[in-house]
Amino acid sequence: MRTQVCIIGGGPSGLLLSQLLHRRGIDTVVLERKTKAYVLGRIRAGILETGMMALMREAGVSDRLDKESYVHDGTVISFEDEQFGINFKALIGKTVAVYGQTEVTRDLYEAREAMDGKIVFNVEGVQIHGADSDAPFVTYSADGTEQRIDCDFVAGCDGFHGVSRQAMPLTVRREYEKIYPFGWLGILSETPPVHEELIYASSRRGFALCSMRNENLSRYYIQCSLSESPSDWTDAAFWEELRRRIPTEAAENLITGPSIEKSIAPLRSFVTEPMRWGRLFLCGDAAHIVPPTGAKGLNTAASDIHYLYHGMVQHYLDGDSEGLDRYSEKALARVWKAERFSWWMTSLLHRFPDQSEFDLKMQRAEIDFLRSNHAAQVAMAENYVGLPY
Ligand code: APR
Ligand code: PHB
Numbered sequence: 001m002r003t004q005v006c007i008i009g010g011g012p013s014g015l016l017l018s019q020l021l022h023r024r025g026i027d028t029v030v031l032e033r034k035t036k037a038y039v040l041g042r043i044r045a046g047i048l049e050t051g052m053m054a055l056m057r058e059a060g061v062s063d064r065l066d067k068e069s070y071v072h073d074g075t076v077i078s079f080e081d082e083q084f085g086i087n088f089k090a091l092i093g094k095t096v097a098v099y100g101q102t103e104v105t106r107d108l109y110e111a112r113e114a115m116d117g118k119i120v121f122n123v124e125g126v127q128i129h130g131a132d133s134d135a136p137f138v139t140y141s142a143d144g145t146e147q148r149i150d151c152d153f154v155a156g157c158d159g160f161h162g163v164s165r166q167a168m169p170l171t172v173r174r175e176y177e178k179i180y181p182f183g184w185l186g187i188l189s190e191t192p193p194v195h196e197e198l199i200y201a202s203s204r205r206g207f208a209l210c211s212m213r214n215e216n217l218s219r220y221y222i223q224c225s226l227s228e229s230p231s232d233w234t235d236a237a238f239w240e241e242l243r244r245r246i247p248t249e250a251a252e253n254l255i256t257g258p259s260i261e262k263s264i265a266p267l268r269s270f271v272t273e274p275m276r277w278g279r280l281f282l283c284g285d286a287a288h289i290v291p292p293t294g295a296k297g298l299n300t301a302a303s304d305i306h307y308l309y310h311g312m313v314q315h316y317l318d319g320d321s322e323g324l325d326r327y328s329e330k331a332l333a334r335v336w337k338a339e340r341f342s343w344w345m346t347s348l349l350h351r352f353p354d355q356s357e358f359d360l361k362m363q364r365a366e367i368d369f370l371r372s373n374h375a376a377q378v379a380m381a382e383n384y385v386g387l388p389y
Pocket of ligand 1: 008013033039044157163296299301
């Protein structure tokens with residue numbers, strides 16, 4: 001088989017790239033290790049930046065997003081017993097949208113199927129060959145037979161545990177990583193959200209986040225230790241702990257119910273450089289991970305796809321390689337800023353096991369500054385709604 005761009009990974013990055021390229025007449029094949037049901041079973045963050053919304057529109061997959069997403073003008077920050085709002089709209093005239101990543105992925109699959117996009121599920125043993133040559137190809141097995149796809153380019157959209165990043169030799173690749181000494185225990189419950197906006201809460205007992213998917217589906221998280229497992233937490237224990245970490249008024253209004261999903265995610269910051277090697281391009285979680293504080297994961301994947309998509313269009317339609325040549329540089333410049341913001345929000349709002357009294361004073365001073373300083377609020381708003389591409 002031959003294609004122009006072989007895309008490894010059928011998560012949001014791979015699907016969005018495939019859909020955008022297809023609409024400009026550029027042929028792709030997507031290779032996905034799991035089944036569609038498995039991919040759609042994953043629950044991830046639910047905040048979309050304006051840039052991500054614009055890309056979904058450009059990809060022709062915004063019908064449901066435009067109808068069903070909720071516009072959020074701002075967010076609430078709570079620190080011990082004080083709360084304040086950061087109103088993005090009033091500060092900088094921009095907003096974010098609440099729409100689950102699972103729904104983004106579902107819409108992309110539907111669009112790909114409607115256009116007869118080539119997606120191969122359940123692939124095994126994917127290998128990238130000749131990425132630094134003029135004739136790269138990808139091999140894999142599906143239904144017990146060996147397959148080969150010759151292509152012009154390979155897009156590594158296969159997430160943090162994929163093979164694409166590993167295909168770049170260690171002599172050209174450098175990795176930067178920070179592991180945080182805690183995780184997030186998250187639950188999804190069919191209950192109305194406790195507040196119309198998200199509440200990011202830092203308490204003496206640790207961080208908590210009140211988020212949502214729709215008017216009868218809420219997503220809540222509490223900071224937990226890495227040695228805990230979801231089965232250590234009954235629903236009742238989770239709700240009790242959440243109540244103790246969020247503002248009193250929210251705790252009083254909280255409507256609880258059975259959890260329909262409960263899981264723990266560790267927190268990590270990670271970047272690999274460069275994001276291109278020859279004809280192989282890394283996108284999304286394959287190249288970088290952010291801790292979820294600030295919801296930058298999907299949105300940063302989207303900015304990679306923006307740069308790669310435009311680079312590919314410039315290459316195929318105008319015969320100009322500038323966009324592809326500068327892909328890594330442009331993508332990384334924005335990635336590092338999203339990394340900084342996610343690290344900053346994480347550091348500001350969590351309790352660290354080895355935190356000194358001095359460290360706590362620094363967190364409090366930073367919060368006081370944010371609450372009272374217009375420029376600090378503008379900086380937070382600009383980062384939260386998404387820096388320009
Ligand atoms: N071969 C084929 N497919 C693979 C392989 C492989 N060797 N390894 C992984 N995959 C698939 C996974 O099964 C998954 O469906 O690649 C896909 C990668 O999807 P994601 O992990 O969702 O990564 P990405 O598409 O970059 O999306 C970024 O996901 O976690 C969030 O925070 C992140 O929200 C951001 C988004
Ligand atoms: C979520 O809704 O799952 C969510 C929202 C905001 C975050 C992280 C997760 O910062």
